Amino acid sequence: xxxxxxxxxxxxxxxHTDYNDGFVLPFALxxxxxxxxxPATEGWSVTSAQAPGEVVxxxxxxxxxxxxxxxxxxxxxxxxxxxxxxxxxxxxxxxVDSDVPTGAGLSSSAALVCSVVCALDDxxxxxxxxxxLLALSRRVENDAVGAPTGGMDQLASLRGEAGHVLFCDxxxxxxxxxxxxxxxxxxxxxxxxxxxxxxxxDGEYAARRTGCEEAARRxxxxxxxxxxxxxxxxxxxxxxxxxxxxxxxxxxxxxxxxLAAVEVLRGGRVEDLGPLLTASHASMRDDFRxxxxxxxxxxxxxxxxxxxxxxxxxxxxxxxxxxxxPEAALDAAGDGVRRAFADAGFGDPALFTAAPAAGARxxxxxxxxxx
Numbered sequence: 408x409x410x411x412x413x414x415x416x417x418x419x420x421x422x423h424t425d426y427n428d429g430f431v432l433p434f435a436l437x438x439x440x441x442x443x444x445x446p447a448t449e450g451w452s453v454t455s456a457q458a459p460g461e462v463v464x465x466x467x468x469x470x471x472x473x474x475x476x477x478x479x480x481x482x483x484x485x486x487x488x489x490x491x492x493x494x495x496x497x498x499x500x501x502x503v504d505s506d507v508p509t510g511a512g513l514s515s516s517a518a519l520v521c522s523v524v525c526a527l528d529d530x531x532x533x534x535x536x537x538x539x540l541l542a543l544s545r546r547v548e549n550d551a552v553g554a555p556t557g558g559m560d561q562l563a564s565l566r567g568e569a570g571h572v573l574f575c576d577x578x579x580x581x582x583x584x585x586x587x588x589x590x591x592x593x594x595x596x597x598x599x600x601x602x603x604x605x606x607x608x609d610g611e612y613a614a615r616r617t618g619c620e621e622a623a624r625r626x627x628x629x630x631x632x633x634x635x636x637x638x639x640x641x642x643x644x645x646x647x648x649x650x651x652x653x654x655x656x657x658x659x660x661x662x663x664x665x666l667a668a669v670e671v672l673r674g675g676r677v678e679d680l681g682p683l684l685t686a687s688h689a690s691m692r693d694d695f696r697x698x699x700x701x702x703x704x705x706x707x708x709x710x711x712x713x714x715x716x717x718x719x720x721x722x723x724x725x726x727x728x729x730x731x732x733p734e735a736a737l738d739a740a741g742d743g744v745r746r747a748f749a750d751a752g753f754g755d756p757a758l759f760t761a762a763p764a765a766g767a768r769x770x771x772x773x774x775x776x777x778x
Contacts, residue, residue: 408443408444408445409443409444409445409526409529409530409769410441410442410443410444410526410769410770411441411442411522411525411526411529411767411768411769411770412439412440412441412442412522412767412768412770413439413440413442413517413518413519413520413521413522413525413564413565413766413767414435414436414437414438414439414507414518414563414564414567414764414765414766414767415435415436415438415439415440415507415508415513415514415515415517415518415564416433416434416435416436416513416514416517416518416559416560416563416564416567417433417434417436417513417596417598417720417727417729417761418431418432418433418559418563418720418721419432419433419434419572419587419596419668419680419684419720419729420432420661420664420665420668420680420683420684420687420718421433421661421662421664421665422661422687422691422695422697422719422720422721422722422723423615423619423657423658423661423691423695423697423722423723424577424632424658424661424662424665425557425558425559425575425577426555426557426577426616426619427577427619427623427630427631427632427658427662428577428578428629428630428631428632428633429577429578429630429631429632429658429661429662429665430574430575430576430577430632430662430665430666431559431575431577431665432572432573432574432575432585432665432668432669433559433560433562433563433567433572433573433575434563434567434571434572434573434587434761434763434764435563435564435567435568435573435763435764435765435766436507436513436761436764437761437762437764438505438506438507438508438513438518439505439506439507439518439522439564440503440504440505440506440507440515440518440519440521440522441503441504441505441522441770442482442501442502442503442519442522442523442525442526443501443502443503443504443526444499444500444501444526444527444530445499445500446497446498446499446500447498447499447500448498449498450463450464450465450466450498451463451464451465451466451483451486451496451498451499451501452499452500452501453479453482453483453500453501453502453503454500454501454502454503455478455479455482455502455503455504455505456502456503456504456505457478457503457504457505457509458476458478458479462475462476462479462483464483466486466490466496466498467487467490468487468488468490468491469484469487469488469490469491469550469551470491472487472551477552478519480551480552481516481519481520481523481547481548481551481552482501482503482519482523483551484520484546484547484548484550484551484552485520485523485524485527485543485544485547485551486527487551488543488546488547488550488551489527489531489533489543494531494533496527496531499530501523501526503519503522503523505518505519508600508757510604510605510725510726511600511602511721511726511727512720512721512722512725512726512727513721513726513727514560514563514564516548516552516554516556516560517544517548517556517560517561517563517564518564520544520547520548520561521540521544521561521564521565521767522767523547524540524543524544524547525540525565525767525769528540528543529769537565537566540565540767541558541561541562541565541580544561544564544565545558545561548561555613555616557577558575558577558580559575559577562575562580562582563575563766564766564767565766565767566582566766567763567764567765567766568584568763568765568766569763569764569765570586570587570588570762570763571584571585571586571587571763572584572585572587572672572763573585574665574669577632578630578632585669585672585673586672586673586675587672587677587763588677588762589677589731589762590734590762591677592677592678593733593734593735594677594678594715594731594732594733594734595731595732595733595734595737595760595762596729596730596731596732596760596761596762597709597714597729597730597732597737597740597741597758597759597760598727598728598729598758598759598760598761599705599709599727599728599729599730599744599756599757599758600726600727600756600757600758600759601699601701601702601705601725601726601727601728601748601753601756602701602754602755602756602757603699603700603701603702603725603726603753604725605724605725605726611697611723611724612722612723615654615695615697618650618651618654619631619654619655619658621651622646622648622651622654622655625645625646625651626642626645626646626655631654631655631658631659632658632662634655634658634659635659636659636660636662636663639655639656639659639660642655642659643655643656653693653694653695653696654694654695656690656694657690657691657694657695660686660690661687661690664683664686664687667683668680668683671683677731678715678731680715680716680731681714681715681716681731682715682716683716684715684716684717684718684729684730684731685706685710685716685717685718687718688706688717688718688719691718691719691723695723697719697722697723697724698719698723698724699723699724699725700751700753701725701748701751701753701756702719702725702726702727702728704747704748704751704753705717705728705744705747705748705756706718706719706728706730707747708740708743708744708746708747708748709728709730709732709740709743709744710730711743712732712736712739712740712742712743712744713732713733713736713739713740714730714731714732714736714740715731715732715733716730716731717729717730717731729761737760741758744756744758745758
């Protein structure tokens with residue numbers, strides 16, 4: 408039996424910069440998905456503690472994939488792709504169990520995929536190494552599932568480090584660990600899961616990605632990452648398209664905020680992160696226009712309750728908000744968010760604190776998750 412756990416992630420700052428070859432600053436969470444692999448006598452069998460029933464298929468490649476539930480494609484995707492790559496994948500049983508909230512922008516899908524990929528690599532002795540694990544996990548989401556993820560989620564899940572955020576360059580997919588221990592400064596990251604349904608997320612995401620690519624084409628650069636902040640005004644004057652101008656302004660200034668965040672964290676000035684978070688949210692709200700009333704309300708309530716900074720995290724149109732909050736003000740901040748939601752007629756949010764945790768790892772004891 409082989410058992411691995413891979414975590415979900417929070418993106419501290421750097422939204423919609425990934426597919427623009429830019430910079431992001433995620434960290435791995437303590438919650439994650441566990442994949443348990445064991446030999447079987449026939450076929451590939453997958454079960455999930457979060458879904459009813461068992462899915463059993465005969466070994467095949469991606470082209471011959473059978474109709475399976477959506478969640479099962481995330482599990483079987485790696486097997487299909489390995490089969491197509493000429494790897495002999497024997498009959499096996501895969502059981503998955505996750506405590507990453509779904510639909511909250513915490514990358515429950517990457518946790519699922521990365522746990523399975525790491526367990527397969529171990530179980531089959533593939534020796535993929537860090538780059539191979541990243542490549543296969545990305546292919547599962549991109550090719551087997553059809554989700555246009557850029558790699559940030561998988562990087563954070565695979566390579567996260569306790570007490571650190573991961574400074575990722577999405578052009579070459581390199582990552583550096585940067586110390587982030589807010590508790591040492593009397594601070595905490597408070598997460599508000601607004602539980603707001605993702606409204607039009609797929610179509611709006613595609614529209615913004617297409618818009619960013621079109622803006623880069625008009626500006627004559629490989630990607631918006633190549634527009635320097637100092638050249639932003641000149642770039643905007645050359646577009647003559649209000650929507651594209653907003654997209655460019657968000658991406659260029661967001662990249663600059665990520666770089667600034669790395670500098671303040673490396674300098675041990677965690678409290679200086681607050682204004683960058685708030686500016687990031689304003690840019691997502693006013694320029695990229697991907698927020699919804701629930702997330703705006705949560706940000707405003709956190710700031711009014713003592714947070715040093717707050718922003719939506721994730722792709723937008725719902726999901727979670729994070730606030731950098733003095734530990735002494737956590738209760739007041741949580742109460743402030745709940746009151747604001749009640750006053751606005753929203754449903755109850757879920758609140759919890761988060762700190763950077765370790766990335767994907769083998770579990771020696773099948774009885775203890777996460778250790």
